[in-house]
Amino acid sequence: MKKTLKYNLIWLALIVGCYFILFMLYNLGIIDLFLDNAIVNIGINVILAVGLNLIIGYSGQFSLGHAGFMAIGAYAGAILGMQLPTYGGFFLGMLAGVVISGVVALAVGIPTLRLKGDYLAIATLGVAEIIRILIVNMDGITNGPAGIFGIPQYTTWEMVFAFAALTILIVVNFIHSGPGRAVLSVREDEIAAESMGVNTTKYKVMAFVIGAMTASVAGTLFAGYKQSVFPGDYGFMKSVDILIIVVFGGMGSTTGAVLAAIVLGVMNTLLQDTGSLRMIIYALALIVIMIFKPGGLLGTWEFSVKRLFHKFTKKGADADASVDR
Numbered sequence: 001m002k003k004t005l006k007y008n009l010i011w012l013a014l015i016v017g018c019y020f021i022l023f024m025l026y027n028l029g030i031i032d033l034f035l036d037n038a039i040v041n042i043g044i045n046v047i048l049a050v051g052l053n054l055i056i057g058y059s060g061q062f063s064l065g066h067a068g069f070m071a072i073g074a075y076a077g078a079i080l081g082m083q084l085p086t087y088g089g090f091f092l093g094m095l096a097g098v099v100i101s102g103v104v105a106l107a108v109g110i111p112t113l114r115l116k117g118d119y120l121a122i123a124t125l126g127v128a129e130i131i132r133i134l135i136v137n138m139d140g141i142t143n144g145p146a147g148i149f150g151i152p153q154y155t156t157w158e159m160v161f162a163f164a165a166l167t168i169l170i171v172v173n174f175i176h177s178g179p180g181r182a183v184l185s186v187r188e189d190e191i192a193a194e195s196m197g198v199n200t201t202k203y204k205v206m207a208f209v210i211g212a213m214t215a216s217v218a219g220t221l222f223a224g225y226k227q228s229v230f231p232g233d234y235g236f237m238k239s240v241d242i243l244i245i246v247v248f249g250g251m252g253s254t255t256g257a258v259l260a261a262i263v264l265g266v267m268n269t270l271l272q273d274t275g276s277l278r279m280i281i282y283a284l285a286l287i288v289i290m291i292f293k294p295g296g297l298l299g300t301w302e303f304s305v306k307r308l309f310h311k312f313t314k315k316g317a318d319a320d321a322s323v324d325r
Contacts, residue, residue, distance in 0.1 A: 011172075015165045022161065035269075036157055040225050042265035043160035044218045047167045049245040049257040051214030054171050056243070057251035058180070059207035060187035061113060062121045064239045068128030069105065069212040071234035073097035073219030075135060078148045078229045090154040094220040098213045104131070105212035109205040128239060136231045147230035155224035163221060167214050171254055174210065183207050187252075248289060250296030255303040260296070 022039070025031045031039065048066060055063045073094065080093030104127075112123040135142045142148070174180045182203045185193040194200050223229045249260030267285065271278035289297065 011169060019158075019161060022157070026157070038265055038269040039157050040155065040160050040221075042261055043157070043164045044222050044225075045242070045245060045261040045265060046164045046258050047160075047214055047218040047221070048242045049249065049261050050164075050167050050171050050254055051211040051218070052242050053246045053249075053251065053254060053257040054174070054183075054207050054214075055211040056246055057253065057257075058175060058187060059183045059204050060190075061204055061208065062117060063124040063208070063211070064121050064236070064243070065108075065124030065128040066211070066215050066242050067234040067236070067238035068131035069101045069215035070219035070222070070238065071128075071131055071135060071229075071231070072101045072104065073216030074223040074229045074234065075142055075148070075219075076100060076216070077154075077220030078151050078223045079141065081151055081154060081224065082148065085152055087154060090152075090220070090224060094217060097216040097220050101212045101216035102209050105209045106205065109208040110201070113201060113204045113208060125236065125239070128234075128236070132231050132234055135234075142231075145231060147228060149228050151223060151227045151229070153225065153227050155221045160221055160225075163217055167217070168254060168258065171210070171214075175254075179203060179206060244286065248286060248296055250298040250300060252300040253296070253298045253302050255301065256296055256298035259298060263297070 022031075026036075048070065052063065052066050055061050074097075076097030077090055077093035080096060081090040083089065084092065108124075108127050112120060112127070115123055136145050138144070175184070182193070182198050183206070185196075185198055186200050186203055190200050219234075245260045245264060246257055248264060249256030249258070264282075267282060268278070271281055274281065293299075
């Protein structure tokens with residue numbers, strides 16, 4: 001327990017260090033509104049990719065329903081943020097979206113996560129489309145296909161940074177916990193895990209619910225920054241965009257998901273002026289990575305505070321031993 005607390009404190013120190021670097025860049029005027037938009041979108045994509053990576057990379061379940069849960073969070077935040085135009089109303093909407101997404105993921109996950117491969121992908125895609133169609137047809141609450149305009153800009157880069165860091169810490173700690181190890185065993189060999197007494201459905205659903213909740217948080221932040229929500233923003237292609245980030249970084253690597261979100265975000269920003277050519281260059285970059293690094297940028301490699309800490313303590317011990325000699 002003490003060691004876990006120590007590692008979390010090191011993580012916290014790294015996060016605070018990154019925050020102050022960004023803070024200084026903002027205060028010095030180096031980061032303008034254009035770069036601020038890129039940073040916020042990268043942060044939101046980090047939350048989405050880390051959550052989806054928990055489902056696909058760690059539990060081994062192929063899901064295409066992430067956009068649906070993102071839509072729930074976006075609309076919950078938008079509706080309550082408009083009715084109660086304060087940060088309290090916005091965060092209440094975020095909480096409502098997380099709860100609704102968790103309940104929906106639980107209700108959907110128990111029957112569908114018994115499926116595998118393509119069947120599971122089709123089932124989760126169907127769930128996302130059902131959510132989108134319900135949003136379109138609930139005119140009295142969601143304003144239907146027209147969406148919702150004029151949402152106060154609640155989301156800031158600081159808020160996105162804080163939630164991205166919190167999401168990473170939650171997922172990393174979950175993976176290194178007992179339930180997280182059970183989730184990994186399901187990914188490696190579901191039959192073997194079940195034969196050892198692991199309730200595979202329970203742990204698959206657990207990972208699915210956590211991933212859905214993180215997507216809802218990202219959706220609320222997205223709505224609070226964009227100041228509008230439309231059903232078309234949360235279609236099939238949005239789920240594919242998030243999936244690309246996970247595959248690009250390496251399935252089963254939280255570090256890879258974060259790195260891929262940053263790399264692809266920077267690439268999109270640099271290619272803004274190239275028009276339609278941007279998508280061709282973007283696609284070619286993805287193809288090159290998949291050819292030469294089929295496992296993604298980092299594969300299953302993970303940055304480990306524990307390993308780094310042990311490395312430095314070992315060097316210190318070796319240096320002390322050499323002095324004693």
